[in-house]
Amino acid sequence: MNPPKALILGCSGQDGSLISQSLLEKGYDVVGTTRSCNKKIKSHEKLGISNKIEIITNSLLKLNELEQLIDSEKPDEIYNFAGQSSVGLSFKYPVKTKKSIVTITRNLLEACSKNKFNGRLFFAGSSEMFGNTSEPAKENSAKKPLSPYAEAKLDSFLLVKKYREEYNIKCVTGIFFNHESNLRAKNFVTQKIVTAAKEIAEGKHEKLKLGNINIKRDWGSAREYVIAAQKVIRSNRLKDYTICTGKSISLKYFLGNVFQQLNLRWEDHVEIDKELFRTNEIKESVGDSFDLYKDLGWKAKKNIHDVINELLEN
Numbered sequence: 646m647n648p649p650k651a652l653i654l655g656c657s658g659q660d661g662s663l664i665s666q667s668l669l670e671k672g673y674d675v676v677g678t679t680r681s682c683n684k685k686i687k688s689h690e691k692l693g694i695s696n697k698i699e700i701i702t703n704s705l706l707k708l709n710e711l712e713q714l715i716d717s718e719k720p721d722e723i724y725n726f727a728g729q730s731s732v733g734l735s736f737k738y739p740v741k742t743k744k745s746i747v748t749i750t751r752n753l754l755e756a757c758s759k760n761k762f763n764g765r766l767f768f769a770g771s772s773e774m775f776g777n778t779s780e781p782a783k784e785n786s787a788k789k790p791l792s793p794y795a796e797a798k799l800d801s802f803l804l805v806k807k808y809r810e811e812y813n814i815k816c817v818t819g820i821f822f823n824h825e826s827n828l829r830a831k832n833f834v835t836q837k838i839v840t841a842a843k844e845i846a847e848g849k850h851e852k853l854k855l856g857n858i859n860i861k862r863d864w865g866s867a868r869e870y871v872i873a874a875q876k877v878i879r880s881n882r883l884k885d886y887t888i889c890t891g892k893s894i895s896l897k898y899f900l901g902n903v904f905q906q907l908n909l910r911w912e913d914h915v916e917i918d919k920e921l922f923r924t925n926e927i928k929e930s931v932g933d934s935f936d937l938y939k940d941l942g943w944k945a946k947k948n949i950h951d952v953i954n955e956l957l958e959n
Contacts, residue, residue: 648674649673649721650674650676650718650719650720650721650722651664651665651668651674651675651676651721651722652714652715652718652723653665653668653675653678653724653726654677654705654724654725654727654749655678655725655727656675656677656726657677657679657688658688658726658730658830659688659826659828659829660726660821660824660867660870660871661677661724661726662686662689663828663867664724664871664874665677665694666694667875669694669697669698675698676698676699676700676720677698677699677701678701678703678705678714679700679702679703680702680703680705684702686700691827691828692828701714705727705753706744706752707752708755708756711752711753711756712756712759714756715756715760721764721765722764722765722766722767723753723764723767724766724767724769724874724878725750725767726769727745727746728742728749728750728797729742729745729746729794730794731794734794735793735794735795736792736793736923739793742794742797743793743796743797745797746798746801747800750800750804750805753766754766754804754808754812754814757808757814758808758812758814764815765815765817765878765879766816767817768805768816768819769819769821770798770802770885771821772821772887772930772932773790773791773794773798773927774788774790774795774802774820775789776789776791776795776927777791777927777929777930778931781931781932781933782887782932783887783932783933783934784885784886784887784936791925791927801818802885805818805885806818816883817878817880817883817886818885819877819885819886819888820885820886820887820888820932821889822864822890822932823862823864823865824865824866824870824888825864826867826868826956827955827958828867829867834855834896836956837853838853838855838899838900838903839903841853842903842907842909843907843957845907846908846909851914852915852916853914853915853916854915854916854917855896855900855915855917856917856918856919856920856921856926857896857922857923857926858895858896858917859896859897859928860927860928861893861894861895861896861929862894862896862929862930863893863930863931864949864952865889865890865947866951866952866955868947869946869947873943876941876942876943882941884940886937886941887932887934888932888934889931889933889945890932890934891931891933891935891945893931894949899953902949902950902953903953903956903957906954906957
């Protein structure tokens with residue numbers, strides 16, 4: 646009997662890499678897509694999975710290529726982690742960001758429909774689509790996107806719902822709140838803080854410039870969240886779930902804890918730069934994953950200190 650096969654769109658990013666590793670450990674054949682002709686992926690090398698994944702160069706913006714890919718590979722599960730992933734960059738490149746998320750999602754769903762795909766499909770949604778949360782947000786909470794990235798994730802979330810309800814595609818969305826690992830790209834503020842703090846401790850760096858450090862986020866472990874994604878995609882309940890810790894932590898707290906671990910005072914090394922403040926910045930974001938625990942038995946075990954320790958051990 647052949648092992649189950651998973652197709653990972655966006656396999657080179659943090660989440661795509663971590664779920665690839667997790668699936669390989671479960672005995673899956675894993676096929677990943679990349680836009681680059683260079684198939685040496687740093688995150689895969691770091692995880693020791695470089696030679697264990699079939700990498701295919703594919704333009705996900707071309708429907709016919711996606712149709713051919715699904716037809717030839719015949720995966721049991723498809724995970725869509727593709728697209729531009731930075732909120733900040735989405736303000737600079739709004740059209741490109743929306744195209745990279747919404748067009749790819751639409752093409753994937755349409756390719757599944759045309760191929761009469763009978764497997765399961767997971768879309769990586771984002772808490773950004775809720776905007777500011779006055780109370781913990783869950784799947785059916787009001788959506789108030791404040792960035793082009795958030796708008797694209799919301800549009801894709803609605804597309805997944807439509808194809809599930811109207812075209813009987815077995816597709817679901819896992820709404821990820823902020824999640825980190827030592828594979829996180831350096832343009833993300835958490836990695837920016839950790840990298841600068843280490844360099845300051847080593848005498849290689851003097852000052853770190855940051856914007857609003859009073860924002861609050863629901864930060865969790867990316868390694869835990871890709872496990873949640875697999876529970877969601879394999880559930881007998883075809884429904885969307887919120888993946889989060891349920892706790893809101895300020896960036897100031899995150900910052901202070903990182904510097905404290907390195908025996909530093911952040912106040913001595915950080916400059917608050919008003920130019921880095923965003924008008925549309927979400928002030929607080931926190932989620933409610935009770936349904937995921939009630940239905941599928943998943944809840945976050947790692948807290949912000951566990952996340953910080955992993956980032957510092959990188």
